[in-house]
Amino acid sequence: MSISTPGGPERRPTVVSTGKKPAAGRPAAGDKPAAKAGAGRPGGGKGAPRPGAGGKGRKPVTPVKVSQGRSWGPIALFAAVGVLAVAIIGIGAWSVYQGAQPWQKRADAINGMVDFRKKDKDLVKGGNHQPGTIKYEQSPPVGGPHNQAWQNCMGDVYPAPIANEHAVHSMEHGTVWITYRPDLPADQVAKLESKVKGKEKLMLSPYEGLDKPISLQAWGFQLKVDNADDGRIDEFIKTLRVNASIEGPNALCDQGITATGTTPRDNVQPNMPEQPTQ
Amino acid sequence: MTAPVTTDSEFDDEVPAADEGGRPAARRYGLLALAAAVVVGLLLGYAGGLLTPTLSRPGDTSAEAGFARDMTAHHNQAVAMGLLAFRQGQDAEVRQVGVDIATGQQGEIGTMQTWLRSWKLDPTGEQAPMAWMPDGAGLVKDGLMPGMATPEEMAKLRAASGREFDVLFLQMMIRHHIGGVHMIDGILDEGHDDDVLAVAQVMKNTQQNDLTNLNAALKRLGGTL
16 A cells, blocks of 8 residues: 555556546646656656656657646545544444443443442441441441351342341342332332342342332442333443452352341351241 | 556656656655555554454353353352252262362352453343353243252252252252253354363363262262252
């Protein structure tokens, strides 16, 4: 490409020198074929003889400056191809960059989501195991101290409310905890169940006293929505499940409390046969 | 390209005359165009080089990404069963094979999650489970991929003890592994990434070995599938 473009202007004079009229050229007054040819000689390393120096079998002709304004076709073509190529690469690079944005940036873009990591850094530090009942500032809670036992989060669908103290621990392990007001219609509950079943690091339970029909929690994040068809639910899960974990994707979800009930079972060995169930 | 070059050289021979007045401008323009072309070419090459690894690594809907996500979910349940066997198994071999499966598959989960991170993909996909396998999505029942135990079966296993536990565990893990090998065969057919294929082959070897021993143990304990 780079060679042919400067060579472009030479083509027309060559044609002209054969005696034909320039097809789409601009035959200015006094424009003579040989002059044109001379002006358009390919730039090379060799020094170019003057037109009047006497060529082999050619009449000397008056030099006419015709180089200006002749090559707009190739220039335009070159520019168009260049702009197109840069645009294609640019759009590709931009979309790849957008797609590969870190999850934190994509989380910021979820409309209506509360990011407690920005509001309260201490809340989401994690780590603290604390026995017994714990008071949380948020309802449902999104982080903070928790019991040593976590709620089983292997895509568990809990038919009754569970203890915050265990659920917070599950979220520390990367779980998205979906809660719904007990009066949520059954068909909407079924839609939420289908999002959860069979997928570890997800769990679903009803929650008393919610100010909205559905509330999603991940470690440090909360989103409240009105119905199960809200597209932000899937967005929240995709962006924050495991990603929001402060302990990484290998944190365990099994071997947790599988029973329901809002009273924490801190001193009970999970999953042992003597574990009380409701 | 060829024709103009030929005529140009003819022209050179015939007309050694050149217009001195027009030359500097044409030459400046030519050099400028050449420089611009070289710069644009280099930029395009650079951009292409930057983009190539991005375009060539598995995408969000690739078989590799689907396998990494779905096998993570599948493995997670095997880890759960294996840990139960390590703690609740009565038979020594059940306890031993249980902890082996739990630690081995947890390690493989780490490998698969690392793939996703290095591919700049989320652990969660947009597609349905098994959608990356031909006719795969239809095999998922109630969110469970082939071989996976239902929540009720898992609850039954948690509550079991003694020989009952051992036999139940072996039956469930054999089914789980058969489903797992089926999914591994899926990526061995559909996958392109060399590392994914190599790891998948090792997974298959391990699970087929396990199957031999699980079946033998089940027979030894007098259980049937």
